Amino acid sequence: MNVFADTWFFNKGWRPHRFQQETWSAIADGQSGLLNAPTGYGKTFAVWFGIVQRYYRSQTKPKGVHCLWITPLRALSAEILQATRTVSEDLELDYNIGLRTGDTDTNERQRQRKTPPQALITTPESIHLLLASKGYHDYFRQLEFVVVDEWHELVGSKRGVLVELALSRLRKICPNLCVWGISATIGNLREAMDILLGANNRGRLVKADLKKAIYMETLLPDTLDRFPWAGHLGTKMVNKVLPIIQAHRSTLLFTNTRSQAEIWYHHLLAAAPELAGAIAIHHGSLSEELRQWVEDALHRGVLKAVVCTSSLDLGVDFRPVDCVVQIGSPKGVARFIQRAGRSGHRPGETSKIYFLPTHSLEIMEGAAIRYAVENGLLEQRLPYVRSFDVLVQYMVTLAVSDGFRADELYAEVKNTHCFASISREEFDECLLMITKGGRTLDTYEEFHKVVLENDVYRVTSKPVAMRHRLSIGAIVSDTMMRVKFLSGKYLGTIEEWFISRLQPGNTFWFSGRLLELVRVKDIHAIVRPAAGKKGAVPSWMGGRFPISDNFGAALRHTFTELHGEPHTYPAELDFLQPLFDEQRKVSELPTADELLVEYIHTRYGYHLFVFPFEGKLVHEGMAAVVAYRLSSIRNASFSIASNEYGFELLCDHPLPLEEALQKGLFSTEKLFDDIQSGINIREMARRKFRDIAGIAGLVFQGYPGKPMKTKHLQANSGLFFSVFEEFDSDNLLLRQAYDEVYDFQLEASRMYKAFERIETHRIVLQRPGHLTPFAFPVFAESFRERYSNEDWQARLEKLKTQLEA
Structure with a gap:
């Protein structure tokens, strides 16, 4: 029983859900855990009332910060602040809540230091700024709760590593700390909880026994284009969207890129000028003032539509929103469900989402996403491990404030998931980096940031401390x-x-x-x-982000449906029959356990098209490997193009295809050797190293309002990269750059699985007389590089007309 929740829910005329009661009970018993429930069912209140009850049942009320609530987004911070303050006001509680983000002014921060609120809502970066302040140990010594909101968003990023490290230090200060995560559904929910709670910390996984009803419909064009290309359909369907906007109180239109959001906003206003003032745009590059205005207008229900990106993906509650339109491929199952949940943001309401494909072949994704949602094919979030750049930054953070002892810190970080495998030698190398610049930069005084005094590592230089505080964080982007x-x-x-x-x-x-x-x-x-x-x-x-592995599997499953009985086809596949008939006529329609390969000779050269349906990034890597293997048999140069469905190799001369297939063109044998030989891994690692060098503090990224120019950052980090390669080849940061290229940029493990899957499939080799419906969209990707945008569109249209004739 939770008297505060019971009173508040009764006054609202509501009844708590079972998962809320289960969470209150777990918190009352002093347990940590992870809460998973659908959007709009009151996850915040499930954790919040447990915290409030523990506070008021305590014999001695803590005088400092009692609860830290960490969120990944500032907009979400404001949402949590409003919801929790409403509870305190409604129940007339003297439980004060403060907000500290990058937007909090200096005076408010100083007030929070002198008179801490009972709860502080903040971000991962702000937590580390507090840990970089003198006396943080006393500031947090009465801390009882840490809540990490939208943990699924943080767990697959270096910001999640920041949270892991902060929790390891807070647990040292407060051994009985109670930690709760709030997460949407992901494929590795149990692992996500274990990462949050750390080694040797058992927790309670609370899963709501509620299924959010989702109504999904694919918007179909009036006519089917049998030779489509990416973006060709897109804005031509603006008139399909306008009736949806008019029929609902408020609609969110999600795009995958900011440029696409700008284009759609412009086209909607051009098609319906009467929407001026009732439609807005929202993405991460707009000013804070503009974004806050849009968010406030959504809350008040004064906007009919907002064209947005992932900037509105997370759990901000816009109750007037009763419809969502996903423009273009959702790329992932979890992302689609998350965006659908922005509508119908109340218990029992149905989330309504329309999928608008941007070209004919993308219509197939409507059937794939429905199958994936119905079968719970949710993606896992791959956590970062051995992120030495974040550890080096964290060491300096602690040294800037009260300092640290090496043995104690090593024991702490070993208890995190990210650094569970770190050896003492690697830890000592990180220490060497912050005290002497590592093994190669010891002659440069600027890298002697930390000194050892009486077994305590400290920063004694005020300029070093100031520059470090300005650099805290793990978000990297172009200048x-x-x-x-x-x-x-x-x-x-x-x-x-x-x-x-x-x-x-x-x-x-x-x-x-x-x-x-x-x-x-x-x-x-x-x-x-x-x-x-x-x-x-x-x-x-x-x-630019690729389709997920589960979404690729769902796409391949559609071919199983296509080889079934026509009367069982989903609406999308039924609509696409003329396109599939054309593909069958000139080539082949593969089954789910076949790999279609098309070899076509045109006036542009010899084209090899391969269709693994694994996503653009995996295809880029696969294409480079296949090109290397072909050129190993006969010297050749290729131009490479790819999309989410397949890739193209274009050569001026005939390809030794039969010989290559006999030698294992798609084999996993020596795959990683061929990846290294066929892809410029070094250049990719050099670019990746720029971000790592910035996070680790090797390269200062500038002062507020005066950031370093990209070319200077690249030049400086490139110099370090070359020095480490030549004189310190085992450097931890250098090794990390290569690891991150393999794990996150090339998705090497996923590429290996794709080759492994293909080894079990039948290779279907076709030699069509001209470009096929499957090949045309990939061909268009390489074709566009040769011409201006208008010329490219006109030439493609002409080529398409010839093919249809």
């Missing part, structure tokens, strides 16, 4: 430029590489407006409103 009007009004940020391609007078779309670049000054792109309708659309490097 951003601030977009401002001539009047000084700030619009948001855009990546430097995009602006560097523009000349003064060029126009581009941003924040839903056409802007003219006036000049570039320092890190500012000065702009003014532009007339006309044409401009470049920014693309953000961070917007």
Whole structure:
């Protein structure tokens, strides 16, 4: 029984769910754990009332911080603050809640230090800033609870490693610390809990016995394009979306990239000018002020639609939203469910989501995602391990404040999942990095950041301490430029590489407006409103993510359905029959245990198309390996293109295909050797090292408002990379760069599984007389590189017409 929850729920006319009562009971018993429940069913209150009851049942009320609530997003922090403060106000509790994020002003931070609130809602980076403050031990000594919200978002990132390390130190200060995670459903939920709670900490997994009802519908075009290409359909279906917007109170339209969000916002307004003022755009590069306005307007129900990216993926409660449109492939099952849950954000309500494909073949994904949702094919989140850059940063963080003893810290970090395998020699190498610059930089005084005094490692230099505090965090991205009007009004940020391609007078779309670049000054792109309708659309490097392994499996499953009885076809596959009939006629429609390979000769050269349906990133790696194996038989150079369904190798000369297949073209034998030989791993690791060097503090990334330019960061980190390669080849950070390339960029283990799967499949080799419906979208990816955008579209349209004729 929880008297606070019972009173509050009774006053609201609500009844608690079983998972809420189970969580209150577990917290009352002093247990840690992980809570998993559908969106909109009150996960926050399930944990919050347990914490409040423990506080008021305590014999002596803690005078410091009693609870830390960690969230990955500032917008989510504000949401939690509002919900928890409402409870305190409604029940007239003297349980104060504070908010500390990067936006919290200095005066408020100082107030929180002098008079701590009972609960502090914050982010992983802000926790580490507190650990970099003198006297943090006393500040946290009465801490009883840590709650990590949206843990599934953090567990597969280095920000999750920051949380693991912070918890290891907080447990040292407060041995009886109670830790709870709140997570959406992921494929490795039990592992996610174990990572959060750390070694030797048993916990309670609370799973709600509730299934969120999801209504899903794929929007089908009026006519089927049998030779599609990516983006070709997209905005042509704007008139399918407008009736959906008009029929609902408020609709979120999710795109996968910020550039796509800008394009859709523009097209919707052009098609329905009456939506002006009732439609908005939201993505991570817009200013905080603009994003907060959009979020507030959604809460108040004054917007009919918001075009957004993953910036609105997480559990912020916009109750007026009763419909979601997913534009383009959702790429992952969990992501699709998460976005669907943004609508119908109340217990018992149905989440409504429409899937809008951007080309004909993508319609097939509608059937795949429905199958994946029905069968619970949720992706696992791969946790980071041995992230030495984060550990090095953390060591300096502790040295900046009260210092640390090596033996004690080693024992602490060994209890985290990330560093469970770290040896004492590796730990000592990290110590050497922060005290002497490692084995190669010892002659440079600037890398002697930490000194050893009476067995305690400390930072004694104020400039070193200040620069380190400015660098705390594990979020890395390309250097951003601030977009401002001539009047000084700030619009948001855009990546430097995009602006560097523009000349003064060029126009581009941003924040839903056409802007003219006036000049570039320092890190500012000065702009003014532009007339006309044409401009470049920014693309953000961070917007490129591949389909998941489970989503690939669901896509391949659709071929099993296609070889079944026609009357059992899902609506999407039934609609696509003319496309599949054309594919059968000129080539083959593979089954789920076949690999289709098409070898086609056109005036452009000799094309090899392979269709593993594993996702773009895996295909890029597979294509490089296959190209290397072919060129090992006969010298050849290739151009490579790929999409989510397959890849293309294009060569000027005939390929030794039969010989290559006999020698194991798709074999796993010597696969990792061929990956190293066929892919420029070194250059990929060199670029990855830039991020690692920044997190580890080897490269200072600049002061607020004056970040280092990308080319300088790349040059500095590149110099360290070369020095380590030549003189310190076993350097931990250098090894980490290669590991991260294999694990996260190349997805080497997933690539191996793809080759392993293909070894058990029948290879179906076809030699069509022309491009097929499956091949055309991949061909279009390489074709676009040769022409300007308009010329490319026109030429592709002409080629498509010839094929259909």
